[in-house]
Every structure is written in structure tokens, then in C-alpha cells.
Amino acid sequence: MRPRVLVTLGIFPELLAQLRTQFEVEDNQTDRVLSPAELVRRLGDKDGALITGYDRIDASLLETCPRLKAACNLAVGYNNMDLPACTAHGVIATNTPDVLNDTTADLAFALLLAAARRITEAERWLRAGHWEGWRNDQMLGQDVHHATLGIVGMGQIGRAIARRAHGFDMRIIYHNRGRAPVELERALGARRVELDELLGTADFVCLALPYSPETHHLIDARRLGLMKANAILVNVGRGGLVDDAALVEALRTRRIAGAGLDVYEGEPALHAGFLALDNVALTPHIGSATRATRMQMGAVAAENLTAALSGRRPPNLLNPEVWEHRRR
Ligand code: 8YV
Numbered sequence: 001m002r003p004r005v006l007v008t009l010g011i012f013p014e015l016l017a018q019l020r021t022q023f024e025v026e027d028n029q030t031d032r033v034l035s036p037a038e039l040v041r042r043l044g045d046k047d048g049a050l051i052t053g054y055d056r057i058d059a060s061l062l063e064t065c066p067r068l069k070a071a072c073n074l075a076v077g078y079n080n081m082d083l084p085a086c087t088a089h090g091v092i093a094t095n096t097p098d099v100l101n102d103t104t105a106d107l108a109f110a111l112l113l114a115a116a117r118r119i120t121e122a123e124r125w126l127r128a129g130h131w132e133g134w135r136n137d138q139m140l141g142q143d144v145h146h147a148t149l150g151i152v153g154m155g156q157i158g159r160a161i162a163r164r165a166h167g168f169d170m171r172i173i174y175h176n177r178g179r180a181p182v183e184l185e186r187a188l189g190a191r192r193v194e195l196d197e198l199l200g201t202a203d204f205v206c207l208a209l210p211y212s213p214e215t216h217h218l219i220d221a222r223r224l225g226l227m228k229a230n231a232i233l234v235n236v237g238r239g240g241l242v243d244d245a246a247l248v249e250a251l252r253t254r255r256i257a258g259a260g261l262d263v264y265e266g267e268p269a270l271h272a273g274f275l276a277l278d279n280v281a282l283t284p285h286i287g288s289a290t291r292a293t294r295m296q297m298g299a300v301a302a303e304n305l306t307a308a309l310s311g312r313r314p315p316n317l318l319n320p321e322v323w324e325h326r327r328r
Contacts, residue, residue, distance in 0.1 A: 003309045004026070005025050005026070005047065006025075006028075006042050007050045008049065009028055009054070011074070011298055012295060012298060015295075018302060022306060026046070033054045036056060039056075040064050048068070048072065050072050051072065052074050053073065054080065056080050057091075058082040062091060063089075068089070069090070069092060070092040070093075070314070072094045075096060075297075076097045081318070083319045087322045092314060092322055093322075094304035094305075094315075094318055095318055096304075099296035100288035100296075100297060101160045103289075103290050103292075103293040104287040106164075107289075108157075108161050108164075111260025112234050113144060115258040116258070118258075118278075118279075120281040142230060144168050144170065145168050147171070148172075148173065148203050149162075149165045150175070150193075151175075151190075152195065152207050152209055153207060154192075158174065163188065165188075166187075170204075172188055172189060173192075173193045173198050173201060175193060175194065176192065195218075196226055199223055199226040199227050200228070203228065205219075205232070205233050206235075207234065207235045209237050211240045215240075216241075217240070217246075218241050219233065219243065221249070224247065224250040224255060225255065229254070229255070232260065233260075235261050235262065239263045239264040239265040239266065239267050244265045244270070247271075248273030249273075251280055257279065259279070259280045260280070262283045262286060264285075
């Protein structure tokens with residue numbers, strides 16, 4: 001019998017058709033995120049799952065899914081998966097790194113530019129019929145070129161953002177656990193600094209790091225208080241990295257100048273305060289949302305699933321211990 005697989009959210013039909021050639025697939029093309037109870041019910045008799053960052057795979061779920069061998073995220077971030085619990089239950093966990101780096105960096109830059117040059121605010125104002133003529137001091141924004149960008153999280157996406165910033169003649173500082181390759185630092189003129197120094201120096205702060213209990217509310221009221229008054233915060237990492245209530249307050253009181261956000265605590269709900277503010281550009285978690293990139297993410301996730309369910313080591317294995325254990 002072919003392995004049974006659950007695909008938790010809508011995927012491109014061609015990818016679904018491809019999966020159906022190998023697996024008995026239960027799909028959810030409705031685009032409605034499954035509730036935890038529904039996920040438990042539907043996964044109970046499955047061998048594998050192609051999931052998104054909104055599906056929580058944890059110990060309590062895994063206890064009810066004895067057949068499950070692989071959970072393959074259609075995302076690079078994997079804070080939705082409890083890796084030690086997956087390992088304890090012999091479940092392979094995978095993600096989709098690399099293929100979305102440039103696309104996500106493009107969106108980070110779009111948000112940075114939008115917030116700096118007040119693009120979404122200006123468009124709303126124009127559509128509302130307020131434009132009565134050119135004025136010298138109309139919609140004055142901030143220069144991006146030659147400003148200082150502070151990147152928090154210098155992984156592959158952070159580096160792709162840095163390459164774009166270099167093209168805008170920005171000064172680049174970054175904060176990361178480890179140091180980026182020296183050649184990269186040299187080529188981009190990037191310097192590693194402590195987080196608090198970065199926040200006090202940068203005109204633009206861009207978050208491109210994973211979310212975990214350790215990075216929960218990394219940017220809180222205290223750290224927002226360290227930022228320059230002209231500073232703009234961009235988050236393409238994850239909701240939860242920022243204390244959204246504290247950010248709303250910092251934006252409302254102009255403690256910082258603006259923000260560009262793609263991710264939110266508790267999304268798709270977002271803090272109502274953001275909606276009332278003009279100095280924040282908002283997008284609905286579309287960092288990797290181009291057809292080409294989503295096709296590639298789908299292909300990578302499918303390859304991980306196929307490998308995991310046919311006894312091959314998946315290319316993007318997140319818990320190698322589970323693999324070593326199987327081979328013993
Ligand atoms: C996903 C993302 O589309 O890859 C990630 O980590 O945030 C997005 O690219 C989203 O998480 C849904 O899985």
C-alpha cells in the first residue's frame with residue numbers, strides 16, 4: 001500500500017498531482033488552517049505530512065499519531081515544530097531553506113523603502129483624494145542611501161538583505177551569534193556588533209532571525225527605547241520577535257519613526273493599534289510569496305517527504321539524531 005500523506009493547506013495543483021503519483025493524499029485545498037483538533041484527527045492514520053508554519057507539531061499531537069514518520073514544513077522557519085518531541089517519536093522533520101532567501105530579502109527591502117519613503121501612507125492619502133498639488137514639504141521621508149542598516153540575524157536571508165543594502169551604499173552593521181565569513185564582511189563593509197549597540201546606531205533595523213523561546217520579544221520596550229528617533233524597524237522574521245504592544249506604543253508616540261512589518265504576534269490577527277497608525281507599512285506574511293519561489297518551496301518540501309518515506313535521508317533534515325537512530 002502506498003504511504004498515506006496529509007497536505008494541510010492549499011498547494012499548487014501540479015504539486016498535488018505529483019504527490020498523488022506516489023502517495024495516498026488527503027488534501028485541504030480550502031486554504032482554511034486546520035484547528036489543532038482537526039490536525040490530530042486527520043494525522044492519526046498518516047505516514048507523512050506536508051505542513052506549513054501554522055501547523056503545530058508537538059508532543060501531544062505526536063502521541064496520537066503512531067504511524068507518522070515525517071513532517072515536512074513548507075517554510076524555512078520551523079518554530080512550529082518541537083524537534084526534540086519529533087526525535088523522541090521517531091518523526092523526521094524538514095524545512096525548505098535557501099530557495100526563498102532572495103525573495104524574502106526583496107520583501108524586506110520593499111518594506112524598508114516603503115516605510116522610509118512613506119509609500120503606503122502616501123498612496124492611501126492620494127486615493128482618499130487629499131492631493132491638491134505639489135508642496136515642498138509634502139510626505140517628506142528618509143534617505144535610504146548612505147544610511148546605516150542594522151541586520152539582526154545574519155543567516156542566508158540576512159546576507160541577501162545586506163547585499164541589497166550594499167547596492168544602496170548603506171553602511172551595514174549586524175548582530176549574529178557567530179561571525180559572518182570575513183570575505184563577506186569585507187565585500188559588503190559589514191561589521192558585527194552587540195545588539196544594543198546596533199539598536200543605538202542603526203537608522204534601519206531589520207529582523208531576519210528565527211523565532212524561539214530565546215528570541216521571544218527580543219525587541220521589547222527597553223530595546224525600542226535604545227533606537228534612534230529617526231529609526232525604522234523592519235520584521236520579516238517571525239511574529240513574537242517583537243513585543244507588538246510595545247512597538248505600537250513606540251510608533252504612536254514617535255519614539256521611533258516607523259516600521260515595515262510582514263509578520264505579527266498571533267497572526268493572522270494583528271494588534272489593532274497598527275491599523276490606526278500611518279507610520280507603519282503592513283504586509284500579510286508574504287515574504288516568500290512569488291509563484292517561482294513557492295513552486296521551489298513546494299518542490300523542496302515534496303522531495304523531503306518522498307525521501308523520508310522511501311528510506312532516503314531527506315536533503316533538509318532538521319533532526320539528524322532521528323536518522324542516526326534509525327540506522328542503528
Ligand atoms: C512560509 C515563512 O510561507 O518560510 C518561512 O519561514 O515564513 C514563509 O515562507 C510560511 O511560514 C507558511 O509556511
